[in-house]
Amino acid sequence: MSAQDRLNQIVEVAVRLIHLKGYHGMSLRDIAEEIGISQTAVIHRVGSKRGLLVEVIKRYYDATDASRVYLSQFEPGGDLEGGQPRIPAMLRAIVMQNVQQPEMVRLFEVLNTEAMSPEHPAHEYFTERPTRIREEYRRYNWKVPSGVDGEFVYMMTMAAMYGLEGRWLGDPAKVDFVGEWEEYEEYLFPSPLWDGYR
Known part of the structure; x- marks a missing residue:
């Protein structure tokens, strides 16, 4: 197995174990045993548990991100090719995805906080994420009301969602995320201004 294939395998097993045990309950030893390799071999590929979690976010969380799935419909060959994506519709898709994978969202939030330290292996990834989100907005012809700064609304509503996610993860029994x-x-999208744009 190539080094890349082995890394992909390790990440896939980690994702499954995070869903089963949570990220605190999952260990590098668990992954090694499931794959049938030594824990040293796992460490050789990912460096540490923290390094593995960063790989999970980069390879899984972003790869299955609801915004990418939603926006792909408007790209060449997509079901809605040539159409205009709508900010509220995309955000609803993200909410519905995240409510189904609380452990992944929790992992993302924890790493995001830890990565404030410049020494953290995911520091650059997270500090550049807002730029990537802004660039994502600029790649599409969004359907927004006349006179509305769609890019500002996009970034503002993403920030609002992150805030609500934090409250939900902190007390999921009391916070109805959806x-x-x-x-x-x-x-955020009041009527009548946003009627026909949701």
């Missing part, structure tokens, strides 16, 4: 986001939408 229901509260529906309430957020009423304020």
